[in-house]
Each structure stands twice: as C-alpha cells, then as structure tokens.
Amino acid sequence: MIPVHIITGFLGSGKTTLLQRALASPAFANTAVVINEFGEVALDHLLLQRVDSDTVVLQTGCVCCTLRSDLGTALLELFDKRERGRVPAFDRLILETTGLADPAPILFTLTADPVLRHHFRLGSVVNTVDAVNGARHLARHLESVKQVAVADRMVLTKTDLVDRASVEALRAVVNRYNPTAPLFETPDTSLALDRLFTAETFDSAPPGGDSPSVRGARVRFSGACEAGEAVDRHVRDITSVSLIVDVPLDWTAFGMWLTMLLHAHGDDVLRVKGILKVRGVQTPVVIHGIHHLVHPPTSLPRWPTADHRSRLVLIVRSLPAPIIERSLRAFLRLVPRERSVA
Amino acid sequence: MCALCGGIEQARHWTDRLEATESEAEGPAAWRQSRQMQVALANRILSQHGLEVRDWDANAFVLSNRTGQSELVLRLAAVWSIAERLGRCRCDPLDPVLLSRLECEEGLDEAAT
Numbered sequence: 001m002i003p004v005h006i007i008t009g010f011l012g013s014g015k016t017t018l019l020q021r022a023l024a025s026p027a028f029a030n031t032a033v034v035i036n037e038f039g040e041v042a043l044d045h046l047l048l049q050r051v052d053s054d055t056v057v058l059q060t061g062c063v064c065c066t067l068r069s070d071l072g073t074a075l076l077e078l079f080d081k082r083e084r085g086r087v088p089a090f091d092r093l094i095l096e097t098t099g100l101a102d103p104a105p106i107l108f109t110l111t112a113d114p115v116l117r118h119h120f121r122l123g124s125v126v127n128t129v130d131a132v133n134g135a136r137h138l139a140r141h142l143e144s145v146k147q148v149a150v151a152d153r154m155v156l157t158k159t160d161l162v163d164r165a166s167v168e169a170l171r172a173v174v175n176r177y178n179p180t181a182p183l184f185e186t187p188d189t190s191l192a193l194d195r196l197f198t199a200e201t202f203d204s205a206p207p208g209g210d211s212p213s214v215r216g217a218r219v220r221f222s223g224a225c226e227a228g229e230a231v232d233r234h235v236r237d238i239t240s241v242s243l244i245v246d247v248p249l250d251w252t253a254f255g256m257w258l259t260m261l262l263h264a265h266g267d268d269v270l271r272v273k274g275i276l277k278v279r280g281v282q283t284p285v286v287i288h289g290i291h292h293l294v295h296p297p298t299s300l301p302r303w304p305t306a307d308h309r310s311r312l313v314l315i316v317r318s319l320p321a322p323i324i325e326r327s328l329r330a331f332l333r334l335v336p337r338e339r340s341v342a
Numbered sequence: 343m344c345a346l347c348g349g350i351e352q353a354r355h356w357t358d359r360l361e362a363t364e365s366e367a368e369g370p371a372a373w374r375q376s377r378q379m380q381v382a383l384a385n386r387i388l389s390q391h392g393l394e395v396r397d398w399d400a401n402a403f404v405l406s407n408r409t410g411q412s413e414l415v416l417r418l419a420a421v422w423s424i425a426e427r428l429g430r431c432r433c434d435p436l437d438p439v440l441l442s443r444l445e446c447e448e449g450l451d452e453a454a455t
Contacts, residue, residue, distance in 0.1 A: 252379045255357030255418065256387065257435055263422040264434040280363040287356075294356050319436070327435045330444040334383055 001121040002079075004110055005197045007096045008147040009128030010137045014157035014186065018128055019096050022193050032082075032090040034074055071095075071106060072113050079119050092197070093120065104150065104270075104290045111295055122288075122295065126196050127151035127181075131159045134170050138177070145238055148177045149270040149315040150290055153196050159185045179240055180273055180313050237318040238270065243325060245310040248279035250335040257331035258294065261324075266292035268319055274312035275300070284308070357418045374400050380418055388421075390443060391429035395421065 009015045022028045081087045097106060110122050127147045130137070134156070137144040148154065154174060159167050171183055184191055254276070262269060272289035276297075283299040314324065359376035377397050384395040384403075392408040395415075405421060406412040407428040415421050422433040434440070 251360055251363070252357075252376060252383060256380070256383050259357060259419040260387070260422050260433055260435040263419070264432070264436070278360060278363070280365055281360055282364065283362060285360065285362075296354070296356050297360065299362055323436045323438075323441075326441055330441050331435065334386060334444065334447075335379070 002091065002093055002119060003123030003197075004075075004093045004095060004120045005123035006106060006125045007094060007128065008125060008151065009097075009155075009157075010130065010134070010141065010144045010147065011098075013128040013130040013134065013137075014155070015096050015128050017157070018126070018155060018186070018196075019094060021191075022094065022197065025193055027194060028092065028197075030088065030091045032078055032087070032093045034071070034078070034093065034095045071109050072116055075109075075116055075120060092123070094197070104146065104293075107150070107290050108293055111293060124152040124196065124198055125150050126153045126155060128155045128157050129170065129174055131156050131162050131167055131170055131185075135166075135173055138173055145177055146270055148174055148181075149238070151178055151181045154178070154181050154183050155191075155196070156183060156185045158187075160187055177238065177240055177315060178271070178313075179242060239316055239319075239321060241314045241316060241319075241321040241324055243310075243312045243314070243328060245277075245312070245328075245332065248277050249310050250332060251278050251281075253331050253335045254278075256334075257328055258289070261327070262289065262292050262294070265316070265319055268317040269314060270317065271315040272312070274310065275304075276310040276312070277308055278310075287312075355417050355419065370400075384418070384421060386444070386447070387440070388425055388429065388433075390440070391425065391431040393425050393429045 007015045007019055019033065023031060023033070075093070078087070078093070082089055095106065107122060107125075109116065110120055111117055127150075129148065134144075138148065156167065156170060156174070167185070174183065182195075184196065258272070262272075269289070269291060272287065272294065274287045276285045276287060278285045281299070283301060284303050285297050285299055287297045288295045312328075316324070357380075359373060363372070363376075365372055365375070374397075377400050381395050381397050381403070388395060388405075394406050396404045396406070398404045398414065403415040403418065403421060404412055405415050405424050405428060411428055413424050413428065415424055425431070425433050
C-alpha cells in the first residue's frame with residue numbers, strides 16, 4: 001500500500017516551498033507528486049524544480065466533491081504507469097492541494113474508491129499556516145479552519161517575518177482548532193521531514209493538559225477562535241472538544257454512538273480523531289474520521305505514553321460540547337462492563 | 343455471494359467487531375455474538391419510535407416499523423437514515439429526550455461512568 005501524504009494550506013502559506021524541500025531530500029527520492037491547481041493555468045508546478053513523469057498536474061480546479069473522479073483517475077493512471085514500469089516504482093505519493101481546497105473530499109476519494117483503497121492508503125495530512133497572515137485567514141475563511149482541523153501535522157511558515165509573540169499567539173489559535181497535531185516551524189533547517197510525512201499519525205500528547213481524574217467521558221477543552229480579528233460567523237462556531245474515557249470502551253456501543261452522531265451531524269463534525277482503549281483489545285485502536293466518513297480503525301503496537309485512557313477529539317461546528325459528552329456517556333453505559341464480547 | 347444461501351458477502355465495516363478482540367467465542371460464533379449486541383443496542387435506541395431491528399443471517403439487518411414495513415439494511419451506519427423514514431422520526435444521539443430515556447433505563451452499569 002502506497003502512502004498518500006497530503007499538503008494543505010491556505011493560499012500563499014508555503015505549501016510548494018515545503019514540497020520543494022521534501023523533494024530535494026534524498027530520503028524522498030521515490031516520491032510521486034500530484035499537484036492540484038486552481039485556475040486555468042497551473043502555476044505551482046512551474047515553481048517546482050523537479051517536475052518529471054512522476055508528477056501529475058490536475059488542472060480542473062479546486063478538488064471538491066464534483067471533481068473527485070479527476071483525482072481518482074489521476075492516481076490510478078499513475079499507479080498503472082508504475083506497474084508497467086513507465087515511471088519509477090515510487091513508494092510514496094504527495095498530493096499538494098490548492099489553497100482553497102477543502103481536504104475532506106480528497107480523503108473521501110482515497111478511502112471510498114473501491115480500487116484506490118486497495119493500492120493507496122492515507123499517510124499524513126500536513127497543513128501549512130502562514131505566520132504572517134494565518135490568524136486572519138483562520139478568522140475569516142472556513143476553508144482555512146477546515147484545513148487546520150483535518151491536519152495530522154502542522155507547519156507554521158514564515159515565522160522569521162513576525163515577532164515571537166505573534167507566533168505564539170498563532171500557535172494558540174491553531175492549537176484550539178486542532179489540539180492533537182504537532183506543530184513545526186519554518187524556516188527551520190533542522191525540520192525533520194520524516195516526522196511530517198509519516199504513516200503514524202496519532203501523537204502522544206494528550207489534549208488539554210492535566211485535568212481531574214475522570215470516570216467515563218468528560219469534556220476537556222472547548223474553545224473558539226479568538227484571533228483578534230473580526231471572526232466570520234461560520235468560523236466562530238467551530239470548537240474542539242476533547243473527551244477522555246478512563247474505562248475500556250465497548251466497541252459496539254461506541255460504533256453505535258459515532259455512526260448516529262455522524263448521521264445526524266456529520267456536516268458539522270469536521271474531524272474525529274482518537275486513540276482508544278477498547279474492551280477486549282490489548283493494543284490501542286486509532287480512529288480517524290472526517291465529516292461522515294470514518295477510516296478503518298488501526299492498531300498501534302503500543303501506547304505512545306503511560307496514559308492508557310481513551311482520548312477522542314472532535315472538531316465540531318455549532319454542536320454543544322456538554323451534550324456531546326453526555327451523549328457518549330449515555331451510550332457507553334448501555335453495555336455493562338462485565339460483558340465479555342466487544 | 344454464498345452459493346448455498348445466496349447471501350452477499352459484505353466488506354468489513356469499521357463498526358464491525360475488531361479482529362484483535364479477545365473473547366471466549368471465536369470465529370463465526372464471535373461474529374454472531376457481536377451482531378447480536380449490535381441488534382440489542384440498536385433496538386434500545388430505536389424502540390421509542392416503534393422500530394425493531396433484526397439480524398438477517400449475520401449478513402445484514404432488517405428494520406421494521408409497527409405497520410410491518412420492513413427494509414433490509416446492509417450496514418449499521420445505514421440504519422439511522424432508514425429508521426428516520428420508517429419511523430418518521432429523527433435519529434439524533436444529542437436529542438435530549440433520547441438521552442433522558444437512555445439515562446433512566448434499567449440495567450445501566452453505573453460503575454462504568
């Protein structure tokens with residue numbers, strides 16, 4: 001399975017620079033690139049220094065729901081060329097989206113297409129946030145918030161162009177929308193690219209820091225953008241909700257709850273991400289979801305920290321955090337603890 | 343498709359029993375056991391709307407309303423939209439009425455919360 005890493009980020013946030021840097025690294029020699037362009041003329045690929053037969057440029061505009069087939073076709077054609085030996089046998093693919101792209105449909109394409117999902121798997125979603133304009137974008141553009149919300153890794157770019165206080169303020173804003181994704185900064189010559197583009201996308205840092213010991217589910221954090229800008233109403237209502245459950249989850253009850261939640265409110269659930277202690281399962285189970293789609297859960301070989309409690313983060317729009325917590329707790333209580341089968 | 347019963351084999355869904363689950367039951371027995379639990383839980387949630395879910399040969403679900411209208415549902419995740427149609431109701435886990443009912447039901451495990 002070939003990992004597909006996705007670079008998202010608002011217009012001018014440094015996606016191409018990051019991609020160039022990755023391609024310049026010997027460790028990324030076997031990397032194919034798909035560039036999605038917005039507008040009639042694809043410009044970004046001209047900026048890339050190494051555009052060759054491994055590179056596909058989608059010129060049909062922003063990757064959105066109506067254009068998923070374009071992306072799917074491009075990926076399959078690239079895979080076909082690889083199999084026929086017409087391009088080198090790349091072992092990694094990086095997709096650079098347009099600055100206005102909602103990344104969710106791209107992820108849908110990878111996981112929902114019956115052919116693609118047998119050849120490609122989702123790698124990490126890396127989001128670039130411009131330290132100069134990022135706070136403004138996050139306050140005004142829902143697309144920018146969505147890009148932050150779905151990210152597994154975030155890179156704050158152009159941090160040398162603003163003072164440290166501004167960087168820290170932006171870090172705080174970004175962290176509120178996505179408390180689980182590690183933040184990196186550029187320019188930083190020591191930036192470890194392999195930590196950005198990795199298949200392991202659940203990190204160890206528990207969201208929200210310490211809180212009183214809880215039993216069952218508990219809201220750990222809920223916050224909205226306070227970037228000091230006039231905040232767009234579509235952005236203002238987006239919050240991050242972190243839940244911790246310190247008893248093993250019943251998988252059936254959890255699945256019942258999450259499918260029902262996504263059925264009723266999937267449009268307003270930008271992201272679900274969790275590392276779960278499931279009853280009857282020894283290893284931690286990682287789950288990712290975007291809107292209505294949940295990726296097949298995966299297991300980690302071991303817990304990343306000594307904290308073995310289930311942690312679930314939801315980035316939601318206009319959904320009350322206390323009710324989400326109450327709902328999860330009620331569903332988990334439907335199954336007695338002593339039930340032996342998950 | 344199964345040559346004997348005509349059932350269509352479904353690809354795994356993320357809500358299905360995790361393969362790494364350890365239990366006394368194994369193989370098909372464990373699968374059926376987890377399906378029974380899915381059905382039981384779904385019925386506890388949907389009963390207030392006069393709906394009933396039944397397992398269909400461990401391969402699909404049958405959802406019925408009080409007038410006898412029934413529909414085959416392949417995935418647990420698809421139950422909710424069909425339930426809304428058959429039950430003329432809204433399936434929302436954040437619905438305060440549903441939550442109050444679930445919280446008051448007997449048999450809940452207080453120690454788990």
